Amino acid sequence: MVVLANARIFDGHTMRPGMSSVVVDGNIITAVGETAGRDGNDVIDVGGMTVMPGLITSHLHPDFYKFDIFSGEKPGKELPPGVMMAIGVRTCRVLLESGFTGYAGAGCAHDIDAQLKMAIAQDIIPGPRIRACGHHIGTTGDMNNRSRWWKRYETPGIDLCGDGPDAIRMMVRQEISRGVEIIKVFAGAGHGIPNATSRNISRDELSSLVRTAHERGAKVRAHVADKEMILECLDLGVDIIDHGDEIDQECIDLMVAAGTFWVPSLVYLWSLLEIGYAAKFGVTPALYDHVREMLPVAQQAGVRILLGDDYSGVFRTMIEDDPLDHQVGNYGREFAFYSEIDGLSPAEVLTWGTSNAGQLLVDAPATVGVIAPGALADLIVVDGDPLADPTLLSRPDEALKAVFRDGVLVIDYLPTSKAPTERSTALGREVRR
Numbered sequence: 001m002v003v004l005a006n007a008r009i010f011d012g013h014t015m016r017p018g019m020s021s022v023v024v025d026g027n028i029i030t031a032v033g034e035t036a037g038r039d040g041n042d043v044i045d046v047g048g049m050t051v052m053p054g055l056i057t058s059h060l061h062p063d064f065y066k067f068d069i070f071s072g073e074k075p076g077k078e079l080p081p082g083v084m085m086a087i088g089v090r091t092c093r094v095l096l097e098s099g100f101t102g103y104a105g106a107g108c109a110h111d112i113d114a115q116l117k118m119a120i121a122q123d124i125i126p127g128p129r130i131r132a133c134g135h136h137i138g139t140t141g142d143m144n145n146r147s148r149w150w151k152r153y154e155t156p157g158i159d160l161c162g163d164g165p166d167a168i169r170m171m172v173r174q175e176i177s178r179g180v181e182i183i184k185v186f187a188g189a190g191h192g193i194p195n196a197t198s199r200n201i202s203r204d205e206l207s208s209l210v211r212t213a214h215e216r217g218a219k220v221r222a223h224v225a226d227k228e229m230i231l232e233c234l235d236l237g238v239d240i241i242d243h244g245d246e247i248d249q250e251c252i253d254l255m256v257a258a259g260t261f262w263v264p265s266l267v268y269l270w271s272l273l274e275i276g277y278a279a280k281f282g283v284t285p286a287l288y289d290h291v292r293e294m295l296p297v298a299q300q301a302g303v304r305i306l307l308g309d310d311y312s313g314v315f316r317t318m319i320e321d322d323p324l325d326h327q328v329g330n331y332g333r334e335f336a337f338y339s340e341i342d343g344l345s346p347a348e349v350l351t352w353g354t355s356n357a358g359q360l361l362v363d364a365p366a367t368v369g370v371i372a373p374g375a376l377a378d379l380i381v382v383d384g385d386p387l388a389d390p391t392l393l394s395r396p397d398e399a400l401k402a403v404f405r406d407g408v409l410v411i412d413y414l415p416t417s418k419a420p421t422e423r424s425t426a427l428g429r430e431v432r433r
C-alpha cells in the first residue's frame with residue numbers, strides 16, 4: 001500500500017477542503033480522508049501539493065505527426081506502418097510526461113491504438129490507459145475517398161470505406177475483432193473539412209454501424225459538424241459527438257437525455273483562424289464564436305464535455321509554438337484555453353479531462369478519472385493549485401511531480417524521490433525541439 005499524505009485533493013469534481021491522504025492498494029484507490037492510512041505503510045508526504053486524477057484526453061490520433069495537410073496524401077500512409085507505430089510509442093511517452101494517464105482514440109492507421117494497448121498491458125512500453133479506436137469508417141467516394149482515385153493503395157491508411165448496411169456491419173465487426181473499442185465514423189463534413197454536401201454516409205448505413213457496434217459492446221464516435229447530421233447521429237444513438245460545431249439548445253437537450261459525450265476540439269478551429277486558412281477550410285469566426293457560446297450552455301445543462309483535439313504538429317511551420325504539436329505540456333493547454341471562456345470555471349473544465357473522460361475511458365463497474373475509493377489508481381501530483389492557475393497543467397516540467405499509472409509510480413520528481421538525478425525517469429526525458 002502507498003499513502004499520499006498531506007495532500008490538497010481535486011477529486012475529479014471539486015477541490016476538497018483542507019489536507020487529506022489518498023491510499024492506493026495495488027491498482028485501486030482504497031481510501032481518501034484526513035487521516036486515511038497514516039498507520040505505517042509506505043507514506044509519501046507530498047507537502048501540501050495537489051493530488052488529482054491523471055489527466056485524460058478524449059480525442060487523440062496517436063500516429064498523426066508532422067503530417068502535411070496540403071500534400072494530398074492520405075493520413076496513415078505517409079510513413080511505413082512500423083514507423084507510424086514508433087510515433088504512437090512516442091505519443092504515449094509524451095502523454096505520461098504531460099500528466100496524461102489515459103486517452104480515448106479518435107482514429108488511427110494499422111490498429112495502432114489496439115496494438116499500443118496490448119504492448120502497454122504486456123509491459124513492453126510505458127503508456128497511458130487506452131480506449132482503442134480504429135479506422136475512419138466512411139463510404140466509397142466520400143470526402144476521405146474521393147481524391148487521387150488513380151492511386152491505388154495496398155494499405156488503407158486511416159480511412160476505410162464500405163457501402164450498404166451489410167458491408168458496414170462487417171467492417172464494424174472486423175474492427176472490433178482487431179481490438180477496437182470505439183468505432184469512428186465520418187458522418188459528415190465540416191470542422192475544417194469542406195465538402196460539396198455535408199452527409200458522408202446514408203442513414204441506413206449509419207444505423208447499421210451504430211447498432212452493430214453496440215451489439216458488440218463498442219462505442220461510436222462521429223465526426224460531424226452541421227446540425228442536421230448531429231441530430232441524425234443523436235437519433236441513431238451515437239455516443240460521442242466529435243466537433244459538433246453547430247450544436248445548439250435542441251441538440252443539447254437531446255444530448256443530456258441520452259448522456260452523449262461532446263468533444264468540441266476548438267483549438268483546431270482556433271489554429272485555422274490564426275493562420276488565416278479558415279475560409280479555405282470552410283470555417284468562419286462566427287462558427288468559432290458559436291461553439292464558445294454553446295459550451296457554457298451545454299455545461300450548465302449537464303452535457304458530458306471532453307477535452308482532446310487533432311494533435312498532429314501540422315501547424316508547426318505556421319504557428320510559433322504550435323498548440324497542437326505532440327509535445328510535452330501541449331495537451332494540458334486546453335484547460336486554460338477553455339477556462340478563459342465566459343461562463344466556464346476552471347473546476348468545470350478540469351472535469352472534462354478527469355471525471356467526465358473517465359466515464360468514456362473505462363466501462364462500468366470500473367471507474368477512473370476520480371479520486372474515490374474503488375477507482376483505478378491513475379493519478380498525478382501537481383505542485384500548485386490548478387484551479388487557481390489552470391496553466392500549471394501545461395507546464396509539467398515545472399509543476400508535475402509524480403504520475404501513478406495503474407497504481408505504479410512511473411514518474412517521480414517528488415522531493416522524496418530516490419531517483420538518481422533530479423529530472424530523470426524510467427521514461428527518459430522529453431526535449432522540446
Ligand SMILES: [Zn+2]
Pocket residue numbers: 059061106107309310
Ligand atoms: Zn480527429
